[in-house]
Structure formats: C-alpha cells, structure tokens
Amino acid sequence: NRRGATENLLKLITKTHPADTAWVFRHLSELERKEVFDILAQTDQVGDFISELDESVMVPLVENLSPKFMADVISEMASDDAADIIEALDDDFGAEIRSQMEQADREEVDELLQYHPESAGGLMSPDFMYLDEELSVGEAIAKVQKRSEEKEMVFYLYITFGDGKLAGVVSLRELLTNPPHRQLKNIMKKNVLSVSTDTDREEVAHVISQYNLLAVPVVDASYTLVGIVTVDDIIDVMREEATEAFLQMAGAGKDREILLKSTSENVVLRAPWLFASWIGGVMALFIIGAFEEELTKVLALAAFIPIIMGMGGNIATQSSTIVVRGIATGRINMEDFHKIIFKEMRVGVILGILYGGFLGVLAYFGYAEPKLLGLVVGLSIFFSMAMAATIGTVIPLILKRFDIDAAIATGPFVTTAIDILGVLGYFMIAKFFLNL
Amino acid sequence: NRRGATENLLKLITKTHPADTAWVFRHLSELERKEVFDILAQTDQVGDFISELDESVMVPLVENLSPKFMADVISEMASDDAADIIEALDDDFGAEIRSQMEQADREEVDELLQYHPESAGGLMSPDFMYLDEELSVGEAIAKVQKRSEEKEMVFYLYITFGDGKLAGVVSLRELLTNPPHRQLKNIMKKNVLSVSTDTDREEVAHVISQYNLLAVPVVDASYTLVGIVTVDDIIDVMREEATEAFLQMAGAGKDREILLKSTSENVVLRAPWLFASWIGGVMALFIIGAFEEELTKVLALAAFIPIIMGMGGNIATQSSTIVVRGIATGRINMEDFHKIIFKEMRVGVILGILYGGFLGVLAYFGYAEPKLLGLVVGLSIFFSMAMAATIGTVIPLILKRFDIDAAIATGPFVTTAIDILGVLGYFMIAKFFLNL
Known part of the structure; x- marks a missing residue:
C-alpha cells in the first residue's frame, strides 16, 4: 500500500x-x-x-x-x-x-x-573558530569546548589581534600539548598564508593544493579575518574547473552542467565554435577552388585532401592540449617559450617524416601516374604536421602572453589556421613538383 | 664573491x-x-x-x-x-x-x-593516530599529547577494537568536549567509511570528495586498520587524473609529465593515436578513389571535402568530450543511455540544418553548375554532423558498457568512423542527386 x-x-x-x-x-x-x-x-x-x-x-x-x-x-x-x-x-x-x-x-x-561567486569571498564560510592572541591556552580550550555547534570542521585555529586582524594559526593539537597558562601569541605560527576576499577561486585552489593545506583564511582589505575556505570546497572547485576546461578544449562552451541542459541550450552553447570551424572550411573551399586547373590535370590529388588535413588537425590537437594543460597546471614557464616551441616543432618534424613516409610509399605503389605523386603527398603530410604542431603550440602561448584564456580561444584559432595553411601548402607543393 | x-x-x-x-x-x-x-x-x-x-x-x-x-x-x-x-x-x-x-x-x-602505487595501499600513510575503544577520553587526550612527532595532521582519531580492527572515529574536538572518564566506545561514531588496501585511487578520491572527508581509513582483508589517505594526497590524485584524461582525449598518451619528456619520448607517446587517424585517412582516400568517375564530372565536389569532414569531426569531438567527461564525473547513468543518444542526435540534426543551410546557400550562389550542388553539399553537412554527433556519443557509451577506458579508446574509433562515413555519405548523396 x-x-x-x-x-x-x-x-x-x-x-x-x-x-x-x-x-x-x-x-x-x-x-x-x-x-x-x-x-x-x-x-x-x-x-x-x-x-x-x-x-x-x-x-x-x-x-x-x-x-x-x-x-x-x-x-x-x-x-x-x-x-x-x-x-x-x-x-x-x-x-x-x-x-x-x-x-x-x-x-x-x-x-x-x-x-563574486568565483572569488574567495564567494567561496568562504564565515562560521569558523578564531581566538585573540592575548588568550591563554587554557582559555582557548575552554572556548573550543563551549562552542555549541560545529558548522565547519575545526583543525586550524586562527589567531587574531586588535579588532579581528589575522595574526597567526595554531592547530588544535598544539593547543593540547602546550601548558594552559601560555599565551596563544607565544605558541602560534606567524606568517600564516592567507587569501583576500577577491582572490580568484582558481588561485585559492592553487594555494591550498600547492602547500597541502586543509583550509586557508580569507582577509579583507584591512587584513581583518572574515572567513575560511576549506579543502572540501576546493575539491569541488577543481573538479568544476577541470570539467569546464574539457568542454572548452572541445569547443563545447563552458557550462559544466551541459549534460543536464536541454537540446536547444546545447545548440546555443556549441554553435559558436562550430562557426569558427565552418569559416575555416569555407576558406579551404576557396583555396581548393583556386587550384581547380591543377586539380583537373591530376584528379588523384583530391583523394589525399582528407588525410593531409586530418593528420595536421590531429597533431595540432595534441600539441595545443599539452600546452593548454601545462599552462593550467603551472608547468609551463613563459620564459621557456622558445624551448617548448622548438621541441613541439621537432616532434612534428619526426612524426611528419614517419607518416609522410608511409603515405608516400603507399601512393608511389598505388598510383602509376603522376610519378612524383608519392613525393608530393609525403612532403605535404610532412609540411602539414610540422606546421600544425608548431601552430598548435604557438597559439596558446601567445594567447597566454596576452592574458587571453587559452582553453577557450585555442580551438577556433588553431583549427582555422591549420585548415588554411594545410590545404594551401598541399596544392603549392603539388603545383611545384608536378609542374602544373 | x-x-x-x-x-x-x-x-x-x-x-x-x-x-x-x-x-x-x-x-x-x-x-x-x-x-x-x-x-x-x-x-x-x-x-x-x-x-x-x-x-x-x-x-x-x-x-x-x-x-x-x-x-x-x-x-x-x-x-x-x-x-x-x-x-x-x-x-x-x-x-x-x-x-x-x-x-x-x-x-x-x-x-x-x-x-600497487595506484591503490589505496600505495597512497596511504601508515603514520596516524589510533586509539583503543576501551580507553577513556582522559587517557586518549594524554596519548595525543605524548605523541612526539606529528607526521600526519591529526583531525580524525580512529578507534580500534581487539588487535587493531577499525571500530569508529572521533574528532579531536569531540575529545575535548566530553568528560574525561567517558569511554571512547561510547562517544565514537560507528559505521565509519573506509576503503580497502586494493581500492583504486580514483575510487578513494571519489569517496573523499563525495562525502567531503578530510581523510579516509584504509583497512586490510581482516578489517585491521593499516593506514589513512588524507585529502591533500587526493588533491594531487585528482589533478593527475585530470591531466591524464586531457592527454588521452587528445590522443597524446597518458604520461602527465609529457612536457618534461624528451622529443623522442614525445614521439613514442603520440605516434599510436596518429596511426589510427592515418588509417582513417587512408580509408577515406580509397573511398574518394572509388568515386573518381563522379569527381571527374563535377570537379567542384573536391573543394567541399574539407568542410564536410571537418564539421563532422568537430561536432563529434564535442559530443564525445561531453560523454567521456560525464562518465568520469559520474554524471552519466548508463540507464539513461538512449536519452543521451537521442539528445545528441537532435543537437546534431539542428546544428546540421543550420550549417548545412549556410553552406547550401553559399554553394548555390557561388557555383552556377551543377544546379543542385547547393542541395548536395547542404545535405552532406547535415548528414555528416547528425551522424558524427550520434557516433561521438554512442562509441564512448558502448566502450564504457564493455568496461573499456572511454577516454583512451574514444578518439581513434570516433575519428576513423567519422572519416569513412562522412566521405562515403557525401559522395553517395552527390551521386544520387546529380545523377552521376
């Protein structure tokens, strides 16, 4: 029932x-x-x-x-x-x-x-334990015992001076292991790390994870303690930021609840990046149109368009993902700019020789005419991959230097640039070697 | 000097x-x-x-x-x-x-x-505070005070019975707020969440973040407490797992230190996925080769190959990223299988109509002959995008159902399938409408 x-x-x-x-x-x-x-x-x-x-x-x-x-x-x-x-x-x-x-x-x-909801102020809890530095250890323990509700877990006790300005921190355990008459100011750790109310939540996450903290105190402009951000809030932030970054890299907006959104909301979130790639495709279309005469003479050239553009696009995705993620995790130092670019360029050159070689051999044995087709498509894959690895690396680094969010902007720029340069390079190589 | x-x-x-x-x-x-x-x-x-x-x-x-x-x-x-x-x-x-x-x-x-380094046993610290349930609160406090070194931060005190079997947990604060003579077994929280030594580290991360814990106790097969995993270790795990997932989605291996690796190590890590996309490209090459006759009659068809394949590839990337991330964050329930697929299909259809329409109009005004070229390329983009959104969704879901890591395997399968079906669909549509 x-x-x-x-x-x-x-x-x-x-x-x-x-x-x-x-x-x-x-x-x-x-x-x-x-x-x-x-x-x-x-x-x-x-x-x-x-x-x-x-x-x-x-x-x-x-x-x-x-x-x-x-x-x-x-x-x-x-x-x-x-x-x-x-x-x-x-x-x-x-x-x-x-x-x-x-x-x-x-x-x-x-x-x-x-x-702002994405700042330390928007993330912090104002329910936390703080104790004046003039209190003795015994008085502090009594205060902890009296506190009726445990809204936020207590592990660090922040110590204040004057009208609530942050002075230091002691752990509950230190409180227990010090004699009751000693003053807090004599046992506290000074120079406690803190963030300000308007610190971005990603920076707060960075501080907590870099220094293995369980919580970080939040102070206002006058250094008055106004709240704490705890590590469990940061775990949620990290998960959310990772999801947003994934979606951005795929050009699917940055709404982390996209799976719960309606079809029409999905369309609106995902259309813009597809438009950028549409533009890239239209430009490639015009370029191929401009080589119509050459294409008429050697029709086989058409069949190689997808593989040449695809290999470029895929290695560019690898390079830009590695760089964008490196920026996000702080592993990329902008002073290493040229080192990173040259390494990716070398990777592109080697992989380009490898896959260009494969395709060149395949084309040489598969197509009797023109004789140099194998050379042309092999060289084109090589050019496409070396160029794409370089551009896929350079674009996010440049965006970062101009403080543009690399995760959002990399996709459209890279795609469009690779499409245009890849197809242009291919037909120019063909025109040159085949005497078209 | x-x-x-x-x-x-x-x-x-x-x-x-x-x-x-x-x-x-x-x-x-x-x-x-x-x-x-x-x-x-x-x-x-x-x-x-x-x-x-x-x-x-x-x-x-x-x-x-x-x-x-x-x-x-x-x-x-x-x-x-x-x-x-x-x-x-x-x-x-x-x-x-x-x-x-x-x-x-x-x-x-x-x-x-x-x-195993990726298990709870490999992650845990064996330096932690545990107390027998028969102890009184006063005795417990004395024990905490005596402990000379603070190797791991103390916030939960795990309570054991018999020869070290996990019985419950109390917080240091609860210890302070209870009368000294009370026994720990009467104040502890029973049914404490724990993980086993061979629990995968991703699962440990899930437990800690789902229930907002600061640490989780690790027990062996006989339920004996052998260590704890703390939240700061979990933060590192989460960051590492996110980086690996990013690289996997881009087909760049799963070595999270790839930025620090040499050129040749990069080549080895990144070559396999590029090989999958090379195979896809070669298949597209054969398909286009098979339509050589049709291509001779309407050469303009060649120029539209990149945009039709590109739009398919890009929407597939969006769909599979959304699904792979949804699986990773537990937002996708496998019982919603058909709901997710139908939604992505609708998104693909709508965006296909939109961008197919744009391109159809462009082709109609740009090319005098053949008259139906606008219709053909518009329909082809529509088909390519609707098909790609569906396949980009279905493949990771199927991989997940067979317990294959969706992040690694999605890329190659999706790319190859889209390349082949996209170009095949295009030439079949062209053949049909242009009477080739």
Whole structure:
C-alpha cells in the first residue's frame, strides 16, 4: 500500500548520505522527483540534500516551494551553502526568502552575497573558530569546548589581534600539548598564508593544493579575518574547473552542467565554435577552388585532401592540449617559450617524416601516374604536421602572453589556421613538383 | 664573491616553501640544478623538496647521490613519500638505499611497497593516530599529547577494537568536549567509511570528495586498520587524473609529465593515436578513389571535402568530450543511455540544418553548375554532423558498457568512423542527386 511505501522510502532516505540521495535524484523522472522530494522535505536532511544538488536540478525544484519553508531550510544550512542557493535563484524569489529569514541569518547571507561567486569571498564560510592572541591556552580550550555547534570542521585555529586582524594559526593539537597558562601569541605560527576576499577561486585552489593545506583564511582589505575556505570546497572547485576546461578544449562552451541542459541550450552553447570551424572550411573551399586547373590535370590529388588535413588537425590537437594543460597546471614557464616551441616543432618534424613516409610509399605503389605523386603527398603530410604542431603550440602561448584564456580561444584559432595553411601548402607543393 | 652568493642562496632556500623551490627548480638548467641542489642538500628541507619534485626531475638528480645519504634523507620523510621515491628509482639503487636504512624505517617502507602505487595501499600513510575503544577520553587526550612527532595532521582519531580492527572515529574536538572518564566506545561514531588496501585511487578520491572527508581509513582483508589517505594526497590524485584524461582525449598518451619528456619520448607517446587517424585517412582516400568517375564530372565536389569532414569531426569531438567527461564525473547513468543518444542526435540534426543551410546557400550562389550542388553539399553537412554527433556519443557509451577506458579508446574509433562515413555519405548523396 501507499502508506507503507512512503514509510519505507522515508527509512531509506534517512539512512542514505545526502550526497548519494542527490546522485540518485538526478536520474529520476520529474514525477518521481516530486514524490521523493515531498518525503525528503519532512526530514532534517533536506538542507544538506538541496546543497548537494546540481544547480539545474535544484532551481526548478525549489521554485515551487513557499518562501517561508525555504527560509527555514536555508537558515539551518551553513551560510556559504545558503548564499550559493540564493545566488542561483531568481532575484525576486531570493528576496522573498531573505525577507522571511531572521535578521542574524539574513545578514550573514547578505554579507556573502556581495562577493563574486568565483572569488574567495564567494567561496568562504564565515562560521569558523578564531581566538585573540592575548588568550591563554587554557582559555582557548575552554572556548573550543563551549562552542555549541560545529558548522565547519575545526583543525586550524586562527589567531587574531586588535579588532579581528589575522595574526597567526595554531592547530588544535598544539593547543593540547602546550601548558594552559601560555599565551596563544607565544605558541602560534606567524606568517600564516592567507587569501583576500577577491582572490580568484582558481588561485585559492592553487594555494591550498600547492602547500597541502586543509583550509586557508580569507582577509579583507584591512587584513581583518572574515572567513575560511576549506579543502572540501576546493575539491569541488577543481573538479568544476577541470570539467569546464574539457568542454572548452572541445569547443563545447563552458557550462559544466551541459549534460543536464536541454537540446536547444546545447545548440546555443556549441554553435559558436562550430562557426569558427565552418569559416575555416569555407576558406579551404576557396583555396581548393583556386587550384581547380591543377586539380583537373591530376584528379588523384583530391583523394589525399582528407588525410593531409586530418593528420595536421590531429597533431595540432595534441600539441595545443599539452600546452593548454601545462599552462593550467603551472608547468609551463613563459620564459621557456622558445624551448617548448622548438621541441613541439621537432616532434612534428619526426612524426611528419614517419607518416609522410608511409603515405608516400603507399601512393608511389598505388598510383602509376603522376610519378612524383608519392613525393608530393609525403612532403605535404610532412609540411602539414610540422606546421600544425608548431601552430598548435604557438597559439596558446601567445594567447597566454596576452592574458587571453587559452582553453577557450585555442580551438577556433588553431583549427582555422591549420585548415588554411594545410590545404594551401598541399596544392603549392603539388603545383611545384608536378609542374602544373 | 662565490661564498657570499652561496650564503644568500642558502638563506633564500630556507625561507622558501619546498613546493615553491621545486617549482623554480623545474625551470633551471642542468648545471643550475646541480648548484642549487648542492646547497639544498645541506638543509633539513631536502626531504620535503625531493618529495615535491616531478618524477622525471627527481630520478636523474637522486641517482648521483650516495645510497647512504639518500637513506638518511628518506628515513626522515613520511613513509608514504619515502615509498613513492623508492618505487620511482631503479630497482638496484632502491635496494641499496633500503639496505642502508634502519630496520624499523625499512620495514615501514617495505610494507608500503607491496601495494600497487595506484591503490589505496600505495597512497596511504601508515603514520596516524589510533586509539583503543576501551580507553577513556582522559587517557586518549594524554596519548595525543605524548605523541612526539606529528607526521600526519591529526583531525580524525580512529578507534580500534581487539588487535587493531577499525571500530569508529572521533574528532579531536569531540575529545575535548566530553568528560574525561567517558569511554571512547561510547562517544565514537560507528559505521565509519573506509576503503580497502586494493581500492583504486580514483575510487578513494571519489569517496573523499563525495562525502567531503578530510581523510579516509584504509583497512586490510581482516578489517585491521593499516593506514589513512588524507585529502591533500587526493588533491594531487585528482589533478593527475585530470591531466591524464586531457592527454588521452587528445590522443597524446597518458604520461602527465609529457612536457618534461624528451622529443623522442614525445614521439613514442603520440605516434599510436596518429596511426589510427592515418588509417582513417587512408580509408577515406580509397573511398574518394572509388568515386573518381563522379569527381571527374563535377570537379567542384573536391573543394567541399574539407568542410564536410571537418564539421563532422568537430561536432563529434564535442559530443564525445561531453560523454567521456560525464562518465568520469559520474554524471552519466548508463540507464539513461538512449536519452543521451537521442539528445545528441537532435543537437546534431539542428546544428546540421543550420550549417548545412549556410553552406547550401553559399554553394548555390557561388557555383552556377551543377544546379543542385547547393542541395548536395547542404545535405552532406547535415548528414555528416547528425551522424558524427550520434557516433561521438554512442562509441564512448558502448566502450564504457564493455568496461573499456572511454577516454583512451574514444578518439581513434570516433575519428576513423567519422572519416569513412562522412566521405562515403557525401559522395553517395552527390551521386544520387546529380545523377552521376
């Protein structure tokens, strides 16, 4: 019966981690989602569940709820998660929810909403433990014990001086191993690494991963401690940035929830880069048109167009992927500019000789006439690959030097350049060696 | 003078974080590296520095050192880092170093070396805090205070029963907020998430990121606690896996240190995938050869080959990247198989109509003869893009169903299939509409 089914589902949900419930939820139909959520809404997991959902699943679900209900749920959540949800919702609905929240909760959320969502300010949690440097170890332990709620995990205790300016850090363990009367300022580690509220989230991720930190404190312009970013937030950032970079490299926009988006949204996200490659193709078309006379004399030339252009395109993809990823992971030093380019050029030359040689032999034995066809197509593959490896390397490096996002812009530039130069090189080599 | 320069460098190095020193080091010449390392070797940062180096920089550097020196350095390191280094070195040299280590240190490292480097066992640290469940809170705090070295950061305290079997977990903070006489078994959280020594490191990363953990305990077959994997190790794993996936998608092997590798190593890593695309090109060559008669009659057909094949290849790259990344991040549920395919098919159809339409109009006004050329090339782009989007989606999904790594295998299969079908479709459409 209905009642029994609901009860079983309720039991199942309370035993499942909200992250897992959110994962299952993503794959349910609209109707099933509604039924499951009606049950979920009665449990105290509802807040954790909502903050685990993808934005494009969360927004339509939440929009049907009353602002009062959402205000109650959001007030229970960590304020950085609460701010993320309000940020994602329609402005009017967000304002209604905020008006239903208690003043203290609302102010905390409003504070966070003023920062760009991709900055340290937008990522940080303002619920964290800080202690004045004048406190003794004993007083500090008492404070830790008294703190009723553990909103963010405590592992570093940040130490402040004056009206909340960052002074240092101690670990909970150091607190335990020092005598109770000693002052915090005498045991703390000074020169603690921090980021500012407007630091880009990628830079925050870099700091945390480079120095193996579990959290990094966030300070405002006056060096006042205003929040912390924890490593679990950074893991999400890293995963999201990697997904965006993948999509950008393939020219599929940078919306990491693209799989959840509709057909028409997919079309809009993916059309621009295809347009760039369309332009490249049209230019190749004009170039081939210009060599019509030569083509009439040696028709066999047409059959080699795909392989010559394809080999160039593929090695260019390799080169630019290696360079774009090297830029993203900080492995490329811009001072090594010429070293990287020359290496890729050598790789292109060697692979060009290899695959040009293969094709040259194949063409020599496959086509009796013209005698030099093997030489022409072999040389053309060689030229196409050496040129493509070089261009595939140079373009992202130049974009980086001009501070243009290499992941987005590399694809269209490289594709178009390779298409045009590849086909032009081929017909010029043919014209020269075949005396056309 | 020489002496002064060395002293300044020494001062600089001791003030710099080893991770930053390692970053700078990567960009030095061989000679500079030697000089800097000679100074570094005198500081107590040398162990941290070596473990921050990329493998391909570390190995040649370390091979010139005496086994005794390396044994001393390695004994000071966290044993998981020590094991990683010995794993990377030549077997003989590794054995010499191990023979110079003290027995206790050597046994710890040998213990770790038995696990696959890409498993939880290969990733874990055996230096961690565990407490028997029968202990009281007071006794536990005393134990934490006594522990002299803090090799791994303490935030979770794992609780064991019997001869070291995992029973539960408490946080250091919970220890502080409970009365001293209470037994750990009465305050611990039971049902703690754990992984086994042979769990794949990607799965470990998934557990840590899915449940926002700072560490996960590793147990052996008898559920005995043998180590922990911390979130900072997982961050490195995630970055490495992302880099490997990028390279694989571009058919550039999966060696994440490819930028540091020589030209010839690059050639070896990158040649195989180019061979697959070479085969695709040769097949396209034969297909076009088979339509030589038709091509003679309408030479203009040749000029459209690059754009028709290019548009297919590019939309296929988008589709397969979206799907491969969706599989990697767990966003694709294999039960949605047909939904995903139909959506990509619709995207391909719409974009095919759009760009086919553009090109049809261009060809119609650009070429007086044959009259239907616009229709032919428009239809061909449409066919090429709809087919490519579908194949680009289906191939990774099928590979995944047969448990083949979609990131590696997608490229060659998709490229070859698209090349052959694209050019075949084009000439068949031309033959049909132009009555060739």
